Amino acid sequence: MKLDAQTPSGPLPEKWDKHRFEMKLVNPANKRKYSALVVGSGLAGASAAASLAELGYRVKCFCFQDSSRRAHSIGAQGGINAAKNYQNDGDSIYRLFFDTIKGGDFRSRESNTYRLAQVSNDIIDQCAAQGVPFAREYGGTLDNRSFGGAQVSRTFYARGQTGQQLLLGAYSALSRQIGLGNVEMHPRTEMQEVVLIDGHAKGIVVRNLATGKLESYAADAVILATGGYMRVFDLSTMGLQCNVTAAYRAYKKGAAFANPCYTQIHPTCIPHTGDYQSKLTLMSESLRNDGRIWVPKKHNDDRPPGQIPEDERDYYLERKYPSFGNLAPRDISSRSAKEACDDGRGVGPTKYGVYLDFADAINRLGKNVIEQRYGNLFDMYHLINDEDPYKVPMRIYPAAHYAMGGLWVDYNLMSTIPGLFVLGEANFSDHGANRLGASALMQGLADGYFVIPYTIGNYFARVGAQNISSDRKEFKEVEGQVDERIKKLFAINGKRTVESFHKELGQIMWEHCGMARNETGLKKALERIPALREEFWKDARVLGDTEGMNVTIERAGRVADFLEFAEIMCYDALDRKESCGAHFREEYQTEEGEALRNDKDFAYVSAWEFKGVGNKPELHKEKLEFESVELATRSYK
């Protein structure tokens, strides 16, 4: 396997322009000869499918939800970044680029991250034109808020529902193309395998979740926009159906998996309460604009928060990081919460929680202002916890939230399988070892609206239209393999529920490959995962049959993939003998307990190649070259 990032030469700000000029084009009349399959209909998938269809390509789009409008991008609350500098506070494309690459602890590719900052402004224009109801000032211009890891206000938002509104924008563009007959939409359809012809991705085999039938689709290219893998932890802020299957099956077919150990644990989520729990609810990071995070100074302090006097409280983020305070980046905020709780100063019934207190902000600004800014989040908290956050401080704790790692892609967003493109959270490219708040929406839409429409044309023009039929033997073979695997799952006929395996895997991963990792723990996980996988294939219970809708077989397929995928995460975490961004190895920290990066030995992207189930995958390294930024210790003090 050879990793060629295809980074264009020349000065950073000119790379994308130069590349766009050098790429081959498909002339407008010829575009209808080419077809693309888009798997996933979130921000990246829907924007890609719509944009490609507008250009004239023939597109089919697939999602496992009952409607493409329900992809999990919809859950994003806080906002989307852009370098508009509308606030006149010193923002620029270079600053957004720099904040993003620094936020990612200098573990992302300079060229990709710079391009992301460059197209960020076009995204806001595009969304406004689609009718996305962004928050506005009284003069009619757009409003901004600040987010973690930045000292400028560059985040655009639509109440606490920014992801929903942006997704509905992309969904409306996609719907328009479906209505015009340019996109064929397949809801309730889950990708099972990528089909390769002469080494190029030329189709997929899917399972229709309503009928249970397997179907094959051929095209000139395949785009995966299937989101992240954080449900490997079982409990996470993800939608319950989110899974790694599409990306993992592509990995098994030869696509390298990059930086799987970079997993973001979001600092502001509602704490865990019991074994029955199915998910952890995120409270938008924007709350940290006005909320102050604290724990009692005393250990095991059982007094209610209102009875703990000011001088007995530890506002630990403000104390440790005075210039960023409560807006320190996510990885740092999460780890600090864990430290406080591990130290016995946590709050709430499980003692794994910290306070997020709005009392000062309510006194300063009035309840009305806070209600306007965060009303829906406060209501949600009240509903879930039966406590009124206007009166008592919220309790929060970190939860698994976003995967920075993903399938390896080059500058064109193409994986190591020619013709297989990967967009959005499913790829690894722009966030390095930690993603800043309000950057996920930006990246999903950048990839779909403003990158893939150019780069896919270049691929098409180079390989030519092939008009492949899904009747070819390659499709039949793969369909046969998928069918066999499904039958094998039914045949286990064991006693344990699939859900219980998922929970156990989640516990292993949270304990050993979560917010802090060490060699002993990771090695233990690498013993426990294969044992659990073996038990799964002996004792899992899958009910019903292949006809019609069957959720037990859907889940079993996904959990089976997580049980294999979890191992690459641990291998990656074990290999990376440094602490960077969200990857914190306890052995590598400064005396003050901060992450200790090792640029000399680890300034590379880890790209793992599949070598058989249960075998250690092969590590390939893409060296990260920094021409424009100087590698500095990331400091938010």
Place this chain on the structure above:
Amino acid sequence: MNVTLYIWRQKNAHAKGKMEKYEARDLSPNMSFLEMLDVVNEDLITQGVEPIHFDHDCREGICGACSLVINGRPHGKQHATTTCELRMRHFKDGDTIYVEPFRAKAFPIVKDLTVDRGAMDRIMQAGGFVSVNTGGMPDANAIPISKKDSDTAMDAAACIGCGACVAACPNASAMLFVAAKVSHLAYLPQGKVEAKKRVQAIVSQMDKEGFGNCTNHLECEAACPKEISVKFIAKMNREYMRSSVVSK
């Protein structure tokens, strides 16, 4: 706490369905309603019985996938709450709870509590958009929009497309859903350009899908988990009347 459940089971669109009785024991009041169903399903699977099928995903009230009629009300009796946000503390120990799918001619049942809401997607495909292609858009601040209009558009755009309005309506009308989309775009200058064409196309598709007519019961507003106001139906009616007069 313990509750007794009567749940609609139906193997597929063509099979005959019926209410089945289940006992849910040792529940925590902090559980969500769907977590309670998860617990029931885990028990069923252990007993070798196929679990109850229902749509769900985000479990935080935003994706619009969950869709149950609980004790006769879409998303249950709790105001402004989706099924997935509903907690067991909203019920009493010993309660009997009836759980059915969203019922409407336009929402055929797929299995158990899962229905096909594709009709709502097809309405959107007929006109629920601004006809702009990707690229070449004016600066987002080029067209100022008054905060009032922008906020009103957002009130309408908050619709999660769950279909509770349809399930609540005695006529199974989709007026509130359609009105929310028409109004969201009609309040914004970007959407005004093709407002007349949109309202005609979208209403015509709604009729084709077999949704009923609106006879002002306002059950839709009462059931809506996002508190979409029926004033948007009035707005849509105005838009529709105006476009009928002007375009003909």
